[in-house]
Ligand SMILES: Nc1ncnc2c1ncn2[C@@H]1O[C@H](COP(=O)(O)OP(=O)(O)O)[C@@H](O)[C@H]1O
Ligand SMILES: Cc1ncc(COP(=O)(O)O)c(C=O)c1O
């Protein structure tokens with residue numbers, strides 16, 4: 001039996017909830033074969049859990065990407081790419097590979113951390129990554145940075161940002177309203193380049209959602225590898241991450257990761273899809 005091959009170009013979250021750890025667990029849950037090209041290693045201060053981001057040399061990243069791509073990859077996801085050079089190396093390699101199932105998760109900040117990764121990265125993401133995206137999955141802050149509109153606060157502002165990001169080259173856009181948007185439900189906006197849809201699930205009253213964004217984007221990636229359409233892929237990803245958040249748990253006093261395997265064990269909360 002052969003498996004669909006999924007590659008994440010992402011950072012290591014040593015605490016295991018986000019980053020390539022989330023991606024591999026999520027790929028496994030979706031029945032795909034996961035591979036990693038590691039960009040950075042994130043460690044946490046045991047007293048206070050401040051994050052520390054250490055980039056790896058780009059020559060080493062290039063070798064990892066070459067290794068993975070030589071096997072014939074069905075879908076690629078990008079996660080934390082902390083420098084402009086890493087973004088360029090990743091973008092050039094994806095472009096050369098000719099892979100069309102590309103999910104760009106434009107990670108700029110870790111939840112719970114105030115510090116934004118190198119702000120110059122936004123321009124590099126726009127130049128090297130967005131034009132490759134079958135779908136990109138910014139949270140509200142990231143959408144505002146990419147679109148140049150400032151952080152959207154309403155569905156109308158999310159629509160304007162999604163249009164802008166689509167114009168920058170992403171074929172489809174999901175803006176994750178998540179917990180931050182002042183709506184009753186956990187609301188994401190999906191723009192397929194023509195139509196807008198709201199994806200909604202119950203908002204979980206919990207702070208145990210570390211890794212939610214990575215888990216969502218990795219689900220989309222695995223779904224594309226498995227042959228789903230972009231719309232089907234994002235709807236299933238919303239179910240998958242909603243279940244993972246509903247079963248989030250306390251790793252220690254500082255962080256609560258999602259439970260990546262929750263959907264297959266406990267089922268998923270209902271997701272409603274409304275065309276706008
Ligand atoms: N408290 C919550 N309850 C339900 N869904 C949530 C909650 N927080 C985030 N989500 C969902 O998790 C996914 C990831 O969103 P978000 O946490 O905003 O991303 P990121 O981790 O990149 O900041 C989205 O589908 C969002 O709607
Ligand atoms: C390596 C890495 N990638 C990505 C993220 C972003 O995680 P989230 O899914 O919560 O947006 C983090 C956050 O800690 C991280 O450490």
Ligand SMILES: [Mg+2]
Pocket residue numbers: 107139213214
């Ligand atoms: Mg994120």
